[in-house]
Amino acid sequence: xxxxxxxxxGYPGRTLVKGLSAEFLPGEVWGVxxxxxxxxxxxxxxxxxxxxxxxxxxxLDGKPIASLPRRxxxxxxxxxxxxxxxxxxxxxxxxxxxxxxxxAQSPFGWGRDDELIADAEMQALHLDHLAxxxxxxxxxxxxxxxxxxxxxAQRPGVYLLDEPLQHLxxxxxVAVLDRLAHEARQHAAVVxxxxxxxxxxxxxxxxxxxxxxxxxFRMGGASEVxxxxxxxxxxxxxxxxxxxxxxxxxxxxxxxxxxPDV
Amino acid sequence: xxxxxGLVLLVAVATIAILSxxxxxxxxxxxxxxxxxxxxxxxxxxxxxxxxxxIPRVVAAFSCGALLALSGALMQALLRNPLADPYVxxxxxxxxxxxxxxxxxxxxxxxxxxxxxxxxxxxxxxxFGLSLRAGNWNPYRLLLIGVIxxxxxxxxxxxILVLAPQASVKGMLYWLMGxxxxxxxxxxxxxxxxxxxxxxxxxxxxxxxxxxxxMKARSLGVAVSSVEVVLFIVAAIAAVTAVLIGGTIGFVxxxxxxxxRLIGFPDYRWLVPASMLAGGSLLVAADMxxxxxxxxxxxxxxxLTALLGVPILLLLLAGRNRDAxx
Numbered sequence: 001x002x003x004x005x006x007x008x009x010g011y012p013g014r015t016l017v018k019g020l021s022a023e024f025l026p027g028e029v030w031g032v033x034x035x036x037x038x039x040x041x042x043x044x045x046x047x048x049x050x051x052x053x054x055x056x057x058x059x060l061d062g063k064p065i066a067s068l069p070r071r072x073x074x075x076x077x078x079x080x081x082x083x084x085x086x087x088x089x090x091x092x093x094x095x096x097x098x099x100x101x102x103x104a105q106s107p108f109g110w111g112r113d114d115e116l117i118a119d120a121e122m123q124a125l126h127l128d129h130l131a132x133x134x135x136x137x138x139x140x141x142x143x144x145x146x147x148x149x150x151x152x153a154q155r156p157g158v159y160l161l162d163e164p165l166q167h168l169x170x171x172x173x174v175a176v177l178d179r180l181a182h183e184a185r186q187h188a189a190v191v192x193x194x195x196x197x198x199x200x201x202x203x204x205x206x207x208x209x210x211x212x213x214x215x216x217f218r219m220g221g222a223s224e225v226x227x228x229x230x231x232x233x234x235x236x237x238x239x240x241x242x243x244x245x246x247x248x249x250x251x252x253x254x255x256x257x258x259x260p261d262v
Numbered sequence: 263x264x265x266x267x268g269l270v271l272l273v274a275v276a277t278i279a280i281l282s283x284x285x286x287x288x289x290x291x292x293x294x295x296x297x298x299x300x301x302x303x304x305x306x307x308x309x310x311x312x313x314x315x316x317i318p319r320v321v322a323a324f325s326c327g328a329l330l331a332l333s334g335a336l337m338q339a340l341l342r343n344p345l346a347d348p349y350v351x352x353x354x355x356x357x358x359x360x361x362x363x364x365x366x367x368x369x370x371x372x373x374x375x376x377x378x379x380x381x382x383x384x385x386x387x388x389x390f391g392l393s394l395r396a397g398n399w400n401p402y403r404l405l406l407i408g409v410i411x412x413x414x415x416x417x418x419x420x421x422i423l424v425l426a427p428q429a430s431v432k433g434m435l436y437w438l439m440g441x442x443x444x445x446x447x448x449x450x451x452x453x454x455x456x457x458x459x460x461x462x463x464x465x466x467x468x469x470x471x472x473x474x475x476x477m478k479a480r481s482l483g484v485a486v487s488s489v490e491v492v493l494f495i496v497a498a499i500a501a502v503t504a505v506l507i508g509g510t511i512g513f514v515x516x517x518x519x520x521x522x523r524l525i526g527f528p529d530y531r532w533l534v535p536a537s538m539l540a541g542g543s544l545l546v547a548a549d550m551x552x553x554x555x556x557x558x559x560x561x562x563x564x565x566l567t568a569l570l571g572v573p574i575l576l577l578l579l580a581g582r583n584r585d586a587x588x
């Protein structure tokens with residue numbers, strides 16, 4: 001579905017990721033972990049063909065993604081950017097409908113299907129009562145839900161999400177992750193998301209990619225990659241593994257006790 | 263305001279503006295005579311005035327206003343800047359420089375228009391070429407280069423005004439302020455306005471997405487760079503055509519798209535055609551006042567567009583702020 005070959009990312013004077021090859025298979029949920037500025041967003045933008053990698057190739061359905069028309073890419077692959085303009089001309093519903101852009105049959109209006117899908121996704125994220133509100137008047141969490149609803153309305157096969165949980169309250173964090181896991185399991189979608197929450201990464205991801213930010217990376221099944229040593233090295237911060245309720249949790253050690261150098 | 267009532271309002275305003283534009287002037291024509299002169303033209307003086315003077319003038323004003331509003335709407339989408347107008351790229355400065363040079367040299371009207379077209383094309387190509395040459399084409403650099411080129415052209419215009427003989431300065435000033443008195447055959451401009459709206463409409467959904475930024479638009483499937491090039495070219499052709507008919511009429515291109523947003527058409531699929539209708543009506547009305555209110559004295563219409571448009575926009579903005587406060 002989505003494959004990368006010897007991908008090298010960075011900017012002049014700094015290499016963030018060096019020679020990363022991976023295959024993202026249907027049904028897999030990937031978590032990308034790393035410190036600030038370690039190249040997580042850069043990787044996601046390269047996967048989405050929004051930026052050109054320094055070297056290497058991104059292949060979508062067996063073809064180089066850069067050679068495909070934008071619209072064809074957008075029908076298969078949806079991206080939730082970490083940030084975007086808050087200025088928008090219309091209502092929350094106008095915004096969510098824009099997710100249907102790559103599928104629109106006519107430039108002059110939305111089809112019945114487009115409206116039904118957008119309304120269903122708004123309802124799923126509890127936005128139906130805000131549909132007519134100007135998008136710019138939404139709160140941070142409501143705006144994030146509208147952004148997620150637009151992405152879900154896009155109905156891609158590959159979901160690329162840069163910090164999908166930001167601004168969301170706990171029930172909505174869980175609802176969004178459940179929905180993404182459902183898309184992967186039931187509709188054979190690929191989900192690749194940048195996360196900072198280790199608990200949710202452990203609970204929802206079956207594959208993890210740890211980016212050190214200096215070209216090195218660690219990749220593998222969640223249970224093999226996630227241990228206190230790897231994570232402590234990744235974040236430059238000591239972590240403790242605690243078993244509770246049948247899950248292994250990773251808790252940050254108390255700073256005063258350990259006084260790490262950050 | 264709902265879309266339906268906004269549309270009714272715009273069509274009503276356009277009808278009133280066009281009818282009064284045809285009726286009013288140095289000789290007022292009563293509405294019944296006007297209607298019969300339009301539909302059953304005879305050999306009388308009224309038919310002559312309507313067909314040879316008023317209709318061409320109203321068509322010139324309407325096309326010019328519609329083109330300016332279209333150009334302004336596209337520029338605002340392209341630059342994602344609410345202050346963008348048709349003249350930010352120095353297109354008006356280039357055209358004005360050509361026409362002024364023609365006036366200074368005392369050449370005929372056709373050659374003046376040719377020189378204006380040359381100047382505007384030069385300015386547009388200069389801005390476009392420089393921002394492409396700089397490597398990655400982006401709206402901020404485009405805006406910056408446009409503003410700089412426009413400033414340079416304006417300096418040259420001032421130089422010409424200083425050097426020109428006293429007798430021709432007034433004509434030049436009228437042209438610079440915007441005056442439809444020099445409009446020749448207006449029908450090609452109406453045709454161009456029609457063609458440009460047909461070309462722009464399929465790009466309006468992409469303009470809606472571009473409002474969220476280039477990255478977001480790209481992730482939704484918009485071929486951003488190609489769309490931006492099309493918007494630039496259409497906006498430039500519209501601005502050049504408008505300037506060649508009516509001089510550098512200010513305000514219409516900047517304000518009409520905002521006006522149309524405020525009455526309920528923020529979606530570009532509606533905003534583009536609605537702006538053209540509103541821009542055309544505003545200029546027809548302003549031109550009617552400019553040539554009849556103080557007849558036989560004729561004012562440059564550019565002064566009137568600002569005098570009419572500023573209070574309308576301020577009222578709408580004040581009303582919106584009050585709504586938002588509730």
